[in-house]
Amino acid sequence: MRIISGKLKGRRLRAPKNLPVRPTTDMAKEALFNILNNQYYFDSIAVIDLFAGTGNISYEFASRGTKTVFAIDANYNCIRYIHTTAKELDLDISTYKSDVYKYLETTSLQADIIFADPPYDFEEEKFLAIVDLVFEKNLLKEDGVLIIEHSKHTKLANHKNHSYDKRYGGNVFSFFELVSDENSDEEE
Template sequence: MRIVSGHLKGRRIIAPKKLPVRPTTDMAKEGLFNILNNRIHFQDIEVIDLFAGIGSISFEFASRGTQRITAIDKNYDCIKFLSKTADELEVALDVIKSDVFDYLQKTPLKADLIFADPPYDLSLENFEAIETAVRERKLLNEDGILIIEHSKHSKLDHIKSFQQQRRYGNSVFSFFEMEK
């Protein structure tokens, strides 16, 4: 896995094989960030990365100048890897070990962008629960975006705040924007 742009462009993130992760592919990540380049100023936003895994998305934001990034994962080895890699890359990353669903119910943080990359076999009800928690708890700042990565076999376009989706191979990014 490599960082595709920014001051860390080309740096590789090599995770131990024992970690239970499915990192976003470079092709999908590049497509996602091409979309975001036209919508946001990376230096001005706060990001929450849910199901952060090895931090591929978090480090991509950091490489592009985002200063306030919170990465959430419940796996201890992922958290350890995230912290170690952030230190090696000299990136400020707030790493939190927590179940994402518990975190969404308790966090006082708000963000401009929340990215969720749950396991592709997550139940439809749990995909919906992510959007519901973000919307009902008002975890996004004004004009904020929730992006959920999922497989092409999961359909999320029926969810209340759904706006659009983009597909890259087997990966789909669904974009949600909360009502003002």
């Protein structure tokens, strides 16, 4: 994996082979950040990276100047790798070893962007539970977005907070935003 842009642009990282991960491809990551680059100033946002794995997405945000990055994963080796790598690269990434669902139920942190990259073989209900928790617990700041990476076989567009999807090969990024009551009234 490599860091696409920012102060560490072009830097290649090699994660240990024994981590139970499937990192976001460089092509998909570059496309995602092209979208986000047009919507956010990275140095003034807070990001939560759920199912952080190797930290691929966290490093990208931190390299681009994001000062508040939280990486959450249930696997101790993943968290240890992210913590060690962030320290070596002088990136300010806070790591938390936690089950993502428990984390979402208990955290009071709000973020501008919450990115989730759960295992692709999750059942649709498990993906949608992430969306429900983020919005029930009010974890997004105003104009914030939840982005879930999943396979093209998973369909999440029926959720009321779904905005749009972007496809890159077999990868799909589903974007979710707060739906105001005014907008939902107008649609009826």
